[in-house]
Amino acid sequence: MGKEEKIDRRKYIKYVGAGAAVAAAAAIGYGISELTKPPPPKPTTVVTTVPTTITIPTTVVTPTTTPMPTFDWRQCKGESIKVLGVPHAYTLGLEPSIPEFERLTGIKVTYDLLTEMEWRRKMAIDLSTGAGEYDVHAVGLSSIPPYAKPRWLEPLDPYLEDPTLTPPEYDKEDIPKRLWDQVRDPIHVDHPILAVPAGYSNVCYYYRKDIWEKYGLNPNPKTLEERHEQHVELQKALRREGITDQYAYVTRGARGAGMVDWTFALYLANYAEEQGKHRFPYLWFDEDWNPVFNDTQGVEALEKYVEHLGPDVAPPGPAGYDLYKVVESFITGKVMAAQTGTDHQPTLNNPERSVIVGKWEATWVPVKRLELCSTWIWGFGINWASKHKKAAWLFILWATSKELMSKIGTRICPTRLSAWEIPEYKQPIPPIPPNWVKHTKWAMANAEWICPFIPEFFEVDDYISIAVSDAIAGARKPKEALDWAAEKVREVLKREGYYM
Amino acid sequence: MKMKNPPLFLLPSLIVLLFITIFPLAYVFYISLCDYVLYRANPYPIFNGFNNYLVMVFDPEFYYALLRSLYMMGLALAIEFPVGLIIALSIQRITIGKSFFSILMVIPLALPPVVVAIMFRIMYNPIIGVFNYFLKMIGIAERLWLDSVVEVIPSLAIVDAYIWTPFIVLVLLSGLNSLPKEQYEAAMIDGASSWQIFRRITIPLLMPFIIIALLFRIMGLLGTFDIILASTGGGPGTASQTLYYYAYSVTFTYLNFGYGSALTVVLLYLMVIISLIILKYVKIM
Numbered sequence: 001m002g003k004e005e006k007i008d009r010r011k012y013i014k015y016v017g018a019g020a021a022v023a024a025a026a027a028i029g030y031g032i033s034e035l036t037k038p039p040p041p042k043p044t045t046v047v048t049t050v051p052t053t054i055t056i057p058t059t060v061v062t063p064t065t066t067p068m069p070t071f072d073w074r075q076c077k078g079e080s081i082k083v084l085g086v087p088h089a090y091t092l093g094l095e096p097s098i099p100e101f102e103r104l105t106g107i108k109v110t111y112d113l114l115t116e117m118e119w120r121r122k123m124a125i126d127l128s129t130g131a132g133e134y135d136v137h138a139v140g141l142s143s144i145p146p147y148a149k150p151r152w153l154e155p156l157d158p159y160l161e162d163p164t165l166t167p168p169e170y171d172k173e174d175i176p177k178r179l180w181d182q183v184r185d186p187i188h189v190d191h192p193i194l195a196v197p198a199g200y201s202n203v204c205y206y207y208r209k210d211i212w213e214k215y216g217l218n219p220n221p222k223t224l225e226e227r228h229e230q231h232v233e234l235q236k237a238l239r240r241e242g243i244t245d246q247y248a249y250v251t252r253g254a255r256g257a258g259m260v261d262w263t264f265a266l267y268l269a270n271y272a273e274e275q276g277k278h279r280f281p282y283l284w285f286d287e288d289w290n291p292v293f294n295d296t297q298g299v300e301a302l303e304k305y306v307e308h309l310g311p312d313v314a315p316p317g318p319a320g321y322d323l324y325k326v327v328e329s330f331i332t333g334k335v336m337a338a339q340t341g342t343d344h345q346p347t348l349n350n351p352e353r354s355v356i357v358g359k360w361e362a363t364w365v366p367v368k369r370l371e372l373c374s375t376w377i378w379g380f381g382i383n384w385a386s387k388h389k390k391a392a393w394l395f396i397l398w399a400t401s402k403e404l405m406s407k408i409g410t411r412i413c414p415t416r417l418s419a420w421e422i423p424e425y426k427q428p429i430p431p432i433p434p435n436w437v438k439h440t441k442w443a444m445a446n447a448e449w450i451c452p453f454i455p456e457f458f459e460v461d462d463y464i465s466i467a468v469s470d471a472i473a474g475a476r477k478p479k480e481a482l483d484w485a486a487e488k489v490r491e492v493l494k495r496e497g498y499y500m
Numbered sequence: 501m502k503m504k505n506p507p508l509f510l511l512p513s514l515i516v517l518l519f520i521t522i523f524p525l526a527y528v529f530y531i532s533l534c535d536y537v538l539y540r541a542n543p544y545p546i547f548n549g550f551n552n553y554l555v556m557v558f559d560p561e562f563y564y565a566l567l568r569s570l571y572m573m574g575l576a577l578a579i580e581f582p583v584g585l586i587i588a589l590s591i592q593r594i595t596i597g598k599s600f601f602s603i604l605m606v607i608p609l610a611l612p613p614v615v616v617a618i619m620f621r622i623m624y625n626p627i628i629g630v631f632n633y634f635l636k637m638i639g640i641a642e643r644l645w646l647d648s649v650v651e652v653i654p655s656l657a658i659v660d661a662y663i664w665t666p667f668i669v670l671v672l673l674s675g676l677n678s679l680p681k682e683q684y685e686a687a688m689i690d691g692a693s694s695w696q697i698f699r700r701i702t703i704p705l706l707m708p709f710i711i712i713a714l715l716f717r718i719m720g721l722l723g724t725f726d727i728i729l730a731s732t733g734g735g736p737g738t739a740s741q742t743l744y745y746y747a748y749s750v751t752f753t754y755l756n757f758g759y760g761s762a763l764t765v766v767l768l769y770l771m772v773i774i775s776l777i778i779l780k781y782v783k784i785m
Contacts, residue, residue, distance in 0.1 A: 117733060117753075120753070121752045121753065124538065124752065124755055125752065128538040128543065128755070146539040146755075147539070149539055149540065149541050150538070150539055150540060150541060150542070150543050187541075245627055253736075254733065254735055254736070255733060255734060255735040255736065255737060255738070256733060256735075257753065315626065315627055316626035316627065316642070316644055316647065317626050317644040317645075317646075317647020317648065317736075318647075319647060319649075319735065319736035319737065320646060320647035320732070320735065320736055322733075329627075334627055334628075455539050456539070458539075458753050458754055458755065459753070459754035459755075459756070462749070462753060462754065466735075466737050466738055467737075469735055469736050469737045470649075470736070470737030470738070472736070473647075473648070473649045473735075473736035473737055473739070474649070475649040475736070475737050475739060476737075495537075496537075496540075
């Protein structure tokens with residue numbers, strides 16, 4: 001047997017030290033080469049577009065299976081593209097029709113759906129590295145400013161204006177102008193369109209029609225407080241009947257950029273309304289970008305949000321409720337009312353998953369001005385580093401065409417006006433609830449953009465969401481939590497050059 | 501035959517090592533010395549010395565995350581080691597079904613941690629979860645588990661123990677099987693009790709195996725990420741945000757690669773320091 005060599009502590013430290021020295025030497029070498037690169041310019045001033053209210057015209061279209069029949073769909077035949085999205089109404093509704101696109105164009109599609117938090121990370125890595133792994137990315141409103149700044153998304157105006165790529169039958173005007181305006185680059189002066197709106201959503205209030213009728217509750221309370229009182233009464237009534245595993249109400253409480261903030265933003269806007277600062281960015285920041293969401297109204301908003309998710313109405317542990325858990329608890333009949341996005345209608349009416357098909361309705365969240373119901377758009381954008389941009393565009397063109405959106409209309413929450421004219425929506429056919437249609441169409445034309453959509457959104461919004469989630473979980477008092485978040489947000493904005 | 505130039509034969513493996521270990525480490529270290537935020541107009545790393553490390557010194561979240569990591573590590577080890585040792589001793593003593601139980605032990609290790617985390621997330625659910633169902637049956641108040649700022653870390657430690665206790669069992673079992681019989685026979689002839697044999701012979705002889713298992717678990721626990729991501733996402737609030745998860749959030753959610761890399765480098769050195777301390781005190785090397 002050979003002699004065993006012992007590694008003592010000195011040698012161990014020596015090896016670790018040698019490793020660190022090699023690492024440092026390589027890093028310094030690389031650093032010198034990187035230092036020769038030109039420094040990045042100062043942060044650009046954020047230009048925000050405040051949407052204006054418009055009236056929705058009505059357009060009727062007969063659904064067909066082949067969109068724009070005279071268009072050359074085969075121009076990228078033989079190519080392959082990859083699409084990355086989130087499992088929301090419009091991506092799920094679209095999925096079964098993808099083989100039709102492949103037959104129509106000869107383009108092979110790989111379609112990946114990830115949960116919202118994972119999608120954000122995957123998308124950021126793919127776009128920032130220039131890997132070009134995914135050609136088409138699902139783009140939410142909150143992604144536009146962060147991805148516009150480094151120009152990670154291909155401007156789509158040249159595609160929309162080129163008749164060989166977009167035929168007149170595509171009818172761009174069928175998607176309301178205010179939706180197009182919201183997917184424009186807010187940073188650079190030319191404000192190009194960065195995504196095509198495919199799915200609409202806003203915050204609404206879902207409730208169990210049968211339960212509301214049974215207990216004689218008012219589906220349209222005037223204020224958030226009045227609505228909460230109803231929830232308290234409902235839960236008491238359930239307990240009186242010996243039902244201990246059902247709860248009156250839940251909404252989002254979980255941490256994450258774009259998670260709890262979307263529903264909390266309505267509360268913030270509601271209590272800031274009296275100050276006349278309900279519009280973005282003033283309910284979050286003042287004119288000099290100092291955080292103001294921790295002011296008196298902000299604290300009141302969070303106190304109410306926490307109170308309205310108290311144990312007298314909500315299931316245990318509301319701080320762990322993300323959008324998926326909220327929807328799941330509503331469709332399994334565990335909660336009787338939920339405040340979340342309108343685009344969950346297809347899930348709520350999916351008989352394979354939902355026990356409440358035909359038993360629910362949707363209405364406005366009773367905030368001081370109904371327009372504060374926080375608009376949201378899911379769109380499709382093209383990766384700047386994609387090697388199949390034309391093929392990617394053909395996918396977007398097809399996915400947002402009149403014909404397809406009308407065909408899959410009830411499986412999505414469409415952005416095209418013509419898709420709202422299909423029989424199921426026009427004279428709502430059960431289980432589509434009439435008030436859900438009315439509310440969503442109204443919101444598409446009137447709902448305002450109230451979330452802090454700035455290039456630093458992911459960081460800023462995560463801090464705010466931590467504060468809200470902490471307050472719900474009882475880890476911090478609302479004032480303390482918001483002060484902490486305001487300080488963190490100030491640090492981020494200072495680092496990014498908003499102020500000295 | 502004597503080789504003329506033996507170091508030359510090491511070259512292929514050194515090149516591989518350079519690319520898969522040294523270069524990534526060097527790159528992360530370099531990035532940690534840069535101001536590098538991806539969503540900027542020109543997202544290039546700009547050398548800024550030790551500024552990220554300076555920011556870390558004044559960042560309370562770093563300390564909270566570090567404490568949570570150490571808390572979770574302590575809790576998980578406190579479950580995994582005693583339970584693992586008891587199971588290993590039990591399996592060693594049984595005569596029938598030894599192989600069966602050894603194979604059974606491998607199942608949690610074979611499951612992807614994300615799957616286990618999702619499984620536990622369902623079992624921990626305060627309304628429909630099986631844990632609260634059993635607690636209710638025996639008259640104990642229901643818990644919030646992952647949804648409570650107080651209970652979340654212990655709950656995650658239980659998930660980690662479920663996955664990794666079998667690893668401890670396998671390492672200790674292989675150690676127990678390799679122990680020399682002579683010392684046990686001599687101790688029994690001298691009239692030593694079972695406890696004395698366990699304390700004076702088994703544990704000292706098993707120590708190298710315990711240390712190996714401990715080192716692996718410390719490194720694993722400081723790097724726990726998958727079960728946190730799949731079950732709590734660092735929440736509620738930041739209650740389950742460990743140092744590794746914080747580094748991940750800063751890097752991939754906030755897209756601040758400079759500061760995220762600095763956190764990773766510190767974590768790496770933390771692992772090395774803890775390993776050195778353990779090695780110093782137990783004098784295995």
